[in-house]
Amino acid sequence: MIDKQTFLNQFKEQYIGETSSLTLESEFRKIDSWDSLTGMSILVMIKDEYDIDMSADALKACITIGDVYDFVEKNVADA
Known part of the structure; x- marks a missing residue:
């Protein structure tokens, strides 16, 4: 199982700028x-x-x- 917070942090690192307000519910294409x-x-x-x-x-x-x-998560489990 992948830790959700770790994944979220890794995801945030891909963006330039402020990402502290991002959550798993955030629509990532709407980020500036x-x-x-x-x-x-x-x-x-x-x-x-x-x-x-x-x-x-x-x-x-x-x-x-x-x-x-x-x-x-699904594809890690299938691997």
Whole structure:
């Protein structure tokens, strides 16, 4: 099982600027510093930290940070 707070902290590190108010319920594309480069950084973080190849389409299907966490958690469990 992946620690939710650890995942959230790793997710926050992919953004430039203030992220202290982010929670698992936050819609990550609505964050001011969101751009395609941030999306790529998130995918690389997931690969590096959890050895999961999350596709760009899978990331597009996620709305909240919690949705991304759920994807990673499910795929870690399946590995």
